[in-house]
Amino acid sequence: MWSVEDHLADILAGVRPLDPIELQLLDAQGCVLVEDVTVPVALPPFDNSSMDGYAVRTADVTGATEEFPAVLTVVGDVAAGSGTLPEVGPGQAARIMTGAPLPPGAEAVVPVEWTDGGTGAGAATSMRPAREGGAGASGEVRVHRPAEARAHVRARGSDVRAGDLALKAGTILGPPQIGLLAAIGRGRVRVRPRPRVVVLSTGSELIQPGESLGEGQIYDSNSFALTAAARDAGALAYRVGAVTDDADTLRATIEDQLIRADMVVTTGGVSVGAYDVVKEALSSVGDEDEAGSGIDFRRVAMQPGKPQGFGSIGPEHTPLLAFPGNPVSSYVSFELFARPAIRALMGLEDLHRPTVRAPLKADGALSSPAGRRQFLRGTYDAEAGAVTPVGGAGSHLVAALAHADALIVIPEETVSVEPGTEVEVVLIG
Template sequence: MWSVSEHLADVLAHLRPLDPIELQLLDAQGCVLVEDVTVPVALPPFDNSSMDGYAVRAADVATADEASPVVLRVVGDVAAGSGELPAVGPGEAARVMTGAPLPPGADTVVPVEWTDGGTGGGPASAMRAHSQDPAGASGRVRVHRPAAARRHVRARGSDVGAGALALGAGTVLGAPQIGLLAAIGRASVRVHPRPRVVVLSTGSELVPPGEELPPGRIHDSNSFQLTAAARDAGALAYRVGAVPDDAETLRATVEDQLSRADLLVTSGGVSVGAYDVVKEAMGEVAFRRLAMQPGKPQGFGLVGPDRIPLLALPGNPVSAYVSFELFARPAIRTLMGVPDVHRPTVRAVCPEGVASSPAGRRQFLRGRYEAQAPGEPGTVTPVGGAGSHLVAALAHANALIVVPEEATGLAPGEEVDVVLLT
């Protein structure tokens, strides 16, 4: 039998990141950058106000207080996006909105709450004046509090300077990274694309969810479960309906799907039964027995003229899911070009222990992991039994408990490796 590590190493040795392409920003979400992106223009590109208020000279309002407000002449309005800016001289102010450029001559911003808004009243009147008359400047404004130089001013380049590294190669593009790229003016980026993964299940007993079950039939859960897992891994996943136990039909289905696949994942038909159709149909695939539970039968090969990788997973739902996490997910992440392709593994205490584990096999049990205080190992509790058909238990697990090959069980309170699934 092959070990889990040997099979995974063989799979990954045949894969490399997909060739880079240029994608529009939103199409690049979830992809991995293949080049460093530098900032062409400072961000923000100009000094601007962080408050609604008045752009003034700090020296003019240094003595302002409630008892003796400073009266300034308002020379104009500056809205966000303004091009022509009024100059602010001694004894003058320009009304500014949040994000508006700081006009020449001004070196600070007095929030509207610190003024009368040009109404002759207090802060409440000032705020009403701003909300009711956002476009027109009052002739004069009373300032009731001083503002130091550069107060409430976002300096040019205070976010990131021109020429600085915005994002490095290898960065996975999530929403904040897409936002940064847009802010610095990039409309597209060069990335490894998300791999296209085609998922199909095999078995004449399978019926789509939503349809009535005839005697002896079951609903097809694997294709839905594995398609969702592929999407969670970052792939563009396509689910194909269940294929009956007929070698010619399976072969034709696989050939039909090759044109839209960077990776194919099948479930079922890989054991030693009379109707194990994947083994019969896919001659290019090497079928192996692995020293693991669940998931002993596995297959891997390169199929079609373009040598598309195919992972053949066992059919029991838990076996299929565990196999996906151990082999298919790292394959997808490798095709994406992600630096770390594996789920995180932590040490945890298993208070209940594990009564038995097959000697010579690495066992993966569903578990519920709970983190503890910093520096303390978490705890993990088995969920359900070891049966590879127990889908309900799998749905309540957030981790896999890894019992090593040399162990035949875990004593209560023993520490163990835990693969985190969330």
């Protein structure tokens, strides 16, 4: 039998990162940068106010109190986006909005709450001045508190400066990263695209959820679980659904899907049963004459998930991973093999789920088959630093899997684990 490490290494050796493309910002969400992005302009690009209030000279408000306020002449309005700015001289102030540029001569901003709101034509407690600087403001404002230099002023370049590294190659673009790229003026970015993963289940007993179960039928859960898992890993996943136990039908279905697949994942039909048609179907899928194509079916020293298949199909040598049909087997297989492969297609260096060491919290000893690495479902309590098994070892126990957020790893040479023993824990939640 293959070891888990050797099977994974074989898969990763057959997967190469997708070629980079240039995408508009929102289309690049979830993709991985392939280039360092530097800042072309400082953020913010100019000194601006962090409050609604009045731009003032600090000397004019020194010693201001409620009883003896500083009385300043309002010379204009400064709104966000203002072009022409009024100059603030001695004894003067300009009414200013949050985000508006600091006018020349001003050294600080006093919040409107520190003033009487202003008096005379153009003064308004709503703080909604005209758009052009100097328009719609006159009269006086009384300031009740002093302000230090640069108070309530966001300095030019206080976020990032021109020439700074904004994002480095290898960064996954989430909402904050997309926002930063937009803020520095990047409308397009060069990335590796999200891999397109096609997921299908095999089995004549499988029907679509929502339909009525017939005799001997079960609902297809694998294609839903693995499609969701592929999306969680960062892929664009397409669920084909269940395909009957017919080699020609399965072959034709897979061939039809190759046009939109960077990877294909199948579940079911990889064991040694009389109706395990995946081996038969995949023996001739795509271009049979394409050198290097083909699927190798093997046994991996693990539980659940011993029967596995991997190879490439079609003229583009599309990677295909074939997993067992039992729900837990297929999901554990996906976590161990498909998820790292998807992240490799994305060009990421960190391919694996995080792992920790934690003592086992259980009512009794756990048994494990000799020569097989066992992956048990569990819940990890980070605060207590312990892991507890959920459900049994059966590969059909999908309900236990739904309540697990970790996999408990029992090595091949271990046949029994006592409570309190420190074990490896893969965090999947």
